[in-house]
Amino acid sequence: MTSATSPAAATSPDPSYRPSGEQAAPTLVAEPAGGVPVVTDTPAGLAACAAALAAGTGPVAVDAERASGIRYGQRAFLVQLKRAGAGIWLVDPEAFEDLAPLDDALRGVEWVLHAASQDLPCLADCGMRPDLLFDTELAARLAGLPRVGLAAVLESQLGLTLAKEHSMADWSTRPLPVDWLNYAALDVELLVELRDALAALLEEQGKLAWAEQEFEHVRTTPPAAPRQDPWRRTSGMAALKRPVQLAVLRRLWQAREDLARHRDLAPGRLLPDSALVAAASTPPRTVPELRATRGFHGRSAAREAPRWITAIRAGIDDAAAGQAPPRHGPGSDAPPPPRAWRDRDPLADRRLTTAKPRIARAAEALGMPPENLLTPDTLRRVCWTPPEPITPETVAAALAERGARPWQVEQTSAIITVALLDPDPARDR
Structure with a gap:
């Protein structure tokens, strides 16, 4: 259960505080006002x-912390929550x-997240889905703030800055160090106050709706x-032209994915994409040849060498049997590259080159990114x-029909209609 384990390292100032001028330094918030809670990891907790x-x-x-890469x-390895009257909770x-x-417990309650689209999928995997949402990063974008990271928005709106040091930490570590927990708790310490400040700003700008x-x-x-054929997203695969190379790459990618899932490791920690492409480019036939291939070094590569050789041989057999993947992946309904x-x-082309700068000018007038x-x-x-x-x-x-929200349709449909009906003349580019 939640409890304060240490006194606050710095008293949290009044969230309504604003610096008096551009030169005013933001006030550092080094620890949550109520201290750092312990991790909730029992049914009773x-x-x-x-x-x-x-x-x-x-x-x-x-907020949620993952162990990306x-x-x-x-998936989430820590979930942080704070509500008035409940304090901060850190849940494993x-x-x-x-x-x-x-x-x-939170049915009907508005959730406040920063960059919600990053965390909602892993929260949903935990069985948590909001009924109402306020996204402070998206609010900052719509308000036209020049920087939309959490620290930058807190500084601009509340005159505060957070002690942030562990954004790249391995959140699957157990037990989590106290300073990491402090970092995680700070992510939710001031989110509701920030939400209120941004809502007021958007209301002032006529953008809250x-x-x-x-x-x-x-x-x-x-x-x-x-994704269909996710192996096609392998970095550097454009260098592979022959069917046998693509067949070997597909088999190697699948073998790496299976092993990564089994070991609960990011695939790139087993083998980098560059190693898969190197092996597919000139497929090695033996373990010594594999060990001489770029990226297949170290004890891990040696231990799993039979796995990779098996995958390479399967890819070669696929190509010999006429089962190599096509050069290009499945079609899409998306337009070609501009x-x-x-x-x-x-x-x-004329329609797009006419509409695009006009949309950009409209966005600038509204004070938001295009x-x-x-x-x-x-x-x-x-x-x-x-x-x-x-x-x-x-x-x-x-x-x-293509997903634009009503306010976007209202602001852009006339601009686009004119561009479609009367595009600018072609120009040399």
């Missing part, structure tokens, strides 16, 4: 956490089948479908395949 959160008031600040997948998801009791649509979009967007438009469809006013993919799709006939109504419907 989880029940106490759920009860405390349910009895709290107002929004709940939520160290462990297999993107690895100790439980799921965190459904916390989800139940837009932000709420964006938050709901993030909250309700389903997980991405599994650099190819001028040759493939000059009119579409990609937040309308995603580049949505703009490309509408310019490549415009609706027929082209009218304000059909363009608005096309944007909505």
Whole structure:
């Protein structure tokens, strides 16, 4: 259960504090005001956490720590929560089948996260899904803040800065060091106060309703479908041209993935992509040849050498049997890269080169990045395949069909309609 294990290293100042001028240094918050809580990792502790959160008031600040690049997948290894009246809780998801009791305790409560799209998938894997969401990073983008990292936004809005030292830590470590726990607790210490400041800023700018649509979009967007042929994302594979090379790469990638999953390690910690590409480029036939291949060094490579040789031989056999993968992966409904438009469809190219800078100017006038006013993919799709006939109504419907939120449609449909109907003349580029 949560308890303060040490006195605060620095008194947390009034969150409403603002520096009096541009030269005012932000105030450092070195530790949560209530101290660093212990980790909740027992059923009794989880029940106490759920009860405390349910009895709290107002929004709940939520964050999660993963072990990206160290462990297999993107699961959470620590979940941090803070709610008024409940204090900060640090929960170890690895100790439980799921965190459904916390989800139940927070039904109907607004969750405050920074860069929510990064953490919502791993929280969902723990059985935690918000009913309401406020994303402080997305709010900062819509408000036009120049820097949107948590520390930068806290500094600009509250005049505070956090002691941040362990962002690249291996959060699968057990037990977690106290200074790491302090870092994790600080991630939720001031999120609700930051949420209030950003909401006030967005309200002042007339953008709060837009932000709420964006938050709901993030909250309700389903997980991405599994990639077809994920091995095709191997870095450097463009150098491989022959069918046998692609067949060997596919088998090596699959073998590495299976072993990584079994060992709970990030695949790149077993073998880097460059090693897979090197072996696929000139497939070694024996263990000594493999050991001489770039990337296949050290005790781990020697211990698993038979696995890699088996995969290489299977790839060679695939190619010999006419079962090598095609050079290019499965087709997509996405338009071709814009650099190819001028040759493939000059009119579409003119539509895009007309609409894109106009959207950028509109975004600048609204004080936000162009990609937040309308995603580049949505703009490309509408310019490549415009609706027929082209009218304000059909363009608005096309944007909505492609995922644009109502506020985005309202702000961009007229601009895009004009660009589609009357694109600028072609220019040498």
